[in-house]
Amino acid sequence: xxxxxxxxxxxxxxxxxxxxxxxxxxxxxxxxxxxxxxxxxxxxxxxxxxxxxxxxxxxxxxxxxxxxxxxxxxxxxxxxxxxxxxxxxxxxxxxxxxxxxxxxxxxxxxxxxxxxxxxxxxxxxxxxxxxxxxxxxxxxxxxxxxxxxxxxxxxxxxxxxxxxxxxxxxxxxxxxxxxxxxxxxxxxxxxxxxxxxxxxxxxxxxxxxxxxxxxxxxxxxxxxxxxxxxxxxxxxxxxxxxxxxxxxxxxxxxxxxx
Ligand code: MG
Ligand code: MG
Numbered sequence: 001x002x003x004x005x006x007x008x009x010x011x012x013x014x015x016x017x018x019x020x021x022x023x024x025x026x027x028x029x030x031x032x033x034x035x036x037x038x039x040x041x042x043x044x045x046x047x048x049x050x051x052x053x054x055x056x057x058x059x060x061x062x063x064x065x066x067x068x069x070x071x072x073x074x075x076x077x078x079x080x081x082x083x084x085x086x087x088x089x090x091x092x093x094x095x096x097x098x099x100x101x102x103x104x105x106x107x108x109x110x111x112x113x114x115x116x117x118x119x120x121x122x123x124x125x126x127x128x129x130x131x132x133x134x135x136x137x138x139x140x141x142x143x144x145x146x147x148x149x150x151x152x153x154x155x156x157x158x159x160x161x162x163x164x165x166x167x168x169x170x171x172x173x174x175x176x177x178x179x180x181x182x183x184x185x186x187x188x189x190x191x192x193x194x195x196x197x198x199x200x201x202x203x204x205x206x207x208x209x210x211x212x213x214x215x216x217x218x219x220x221x222x223x224x225x226x227x228x229x230x231x232x233x234x235x236x237x238x239x240x241x242x243x244x245x246x247x248x249x250x251x252x253x254x255x256x257x258x
Contacts, residue, residue, distance in 0.1 A: 001166070001196060004099035005233055005244030006254050007041045007092050012103055012245075015062075015090075019105045021082040025064035028088070029075035033061040036092055044091035044098060044169045055216045063089040063102075065218065070202050070210050070227040071160055072217045082108035085118065087229040089200075091169050098169045100198045101245035102231035113205065114226050120152040121203040121228035124177070128199050129232065132191055133240040139179045139188040146178040149203055157202035157227070159210050159219070165198045165233055177201040193238050200231030 011032050018028050036043045043061035050056060058074070065073035065087040066080070073087070080086060089102035104118050124145050131141045149156045162175030173189045175197050189195075206225035213220055221227050233244045248254050 001097045001099065001233070001235065001244050002252075004041070004092055004094040004097045005101075005246070006099075006248065006252070007036070007039050007094050008090060008099035008101045008233070008245050009247060010039075010254050011035055011090055011092070012088065012101060015088045015103070016105060019080065019086060019088075019107055021080060021084075021108050023080050024077050025066065025073070025075040025080065025086065026060075026077060028086075029060045029062045029064060032090060036061060039092075039094070041092040041094045044093055044100070045089075050216060052216075058217060061090060063087070065089070065227070065229065067226050068221045068224045069213075070157055070204070070219045070221060071229055072219050074215055074217050080107045083110055085110060085114055085226060085228065087227070089229060089231065093169075096167060098165050098167065099233050099245050100165055100169055100200075100231060101233060102200055102229045104228040104230060116152070117154060117203060117205050117226055117228045120149060120154055121201055122230045123152075124148045124201045124203065125199060125230045125232060128177075128201070129234055129241050129243060132199075132234060132236060136191055137188050138173075138175065138191060139184040141191070142176055142179040142183075145201060149177075149201070155204045155206070155208035157204060157208055157210060160200075160202055162198045162200040162231070165196055169198075173197075175199055191236055193236050196233065196235045196244070198231055198233050200229065202227060202229045
């Protein structure tokens with residue numbers, strides 16, 4: 001799974017190097033698809049069936065969600081503008097195992113408030129990773145994630161959650177970024193070595209509520225205010241949580257993994 005994670009990490013370095021005013025989201029997506037092909041990696045998003053029968057499958061290797069778009073945005077001829085933010089979510093299978101990661105990138109200079117949103121969302125993901133090594137149940141991590149976001153004056157999206165990941169991108173269990181008494185009673189899970197989950201907080205400046213757009217995929221905030229999304233694939237090992245979609249560590253190199 002680390003090999004898949006490294007490929008997805010490298011796809012994000014490519015995205016980071018390409019995001020700038022004037023580029024289109026479909027151009028970003030095409031370059032990342034070419035990168036996966038070169039790596040012999042199988043993109044996981046293209047062709048994902050729509051949850052509603054009769055609706056179109058997802059057409060691209062990345063979700064690209066701009067500004068008030070929360071998740072599942074379809075890459076298009078939309079040109080990124082100075083001050084936009086674009087959430088790039090992408091996954092790949094390498095050697096039979098999956099990696100999944102999302103980052104919200106600033107396009108040029110962005111508003112201070114939006115920068116705070118990005119910092120809060122990456123911060124709450126880092127908090128979750130740290131707590132995964134210190135708590136025994138996911139509900140305890142999720143409770144502290146929701147509190148962290150609330151304390152920053154933003155709201156956690158509740159319509160979408162993270163997931164188990166392994167041979168397939170979406171496996172049990174569901175991994176919410178908030179906790180309810182009902183969740184704790186009926187769906188909670190233990191944080192034990194061998195578990196691999198994709199943790200993916202989505203945070204809004206305003207209302208937590210989302211709405212679907214007419215393209216059948218894109219989810220946007222109801223109030224038009226910005227949203228951010230950060231995700232890592234994380235394994236719990238005997239020596240603590242390990243981020244699988246992170247940069248090469250000492251003794252690793254991306255090229256030798258490819
Ligand atoms: Mg993802
Ligand atoms: Mg995911």
